[in-house]
Amino acid sequence: MNWLPEHKCGLYLTHNEHRDVYETVEECYNPDYFVSKEEWEKAIAEDNVWVLQWYPHTPIGFNIIAASSLEVIQAKLKDKNNG
Numbered sequence: 001m002n003w004l005p006e007h008k009c010g011l012y013l014t015h016n017e018h019r020d021v022y023e024t025v026e027e028c029y030n031p032d033y034f035v036s037k038e039e040w041e042k043a044i045a046e047d048n049v050w051v052l053q054w055y056p057h058t059p060i061g062f063n064i065i066a067a068s069s070l071e072v073i074q075a076k077l078k079d080k081n082n083g
Helices: 037-046 070-082
Strands: 011-015 050-054 063-067
Touching: 037 063, 050 070, 063 070
Parallel strands: none
Antiparallel strands: 011 050, 050 063
């Protein structure tokens, strides 16, 4: 779990939350949260979304990242921490 971002407040990992409210990927998520346009399109095609949201310093400001797989989120965070 050393790939998870540092956070002084909450960290939330969700999978396919859109299905809980009977919405499509397009209805439920902001495409700007996805790691790339390709991941947004893949998430729509596969109806599969992982979202990681964390509060690095306070319970007010948060970061969020989304992708069609948890492995993509993990790779993006590892790449960000090494770059």
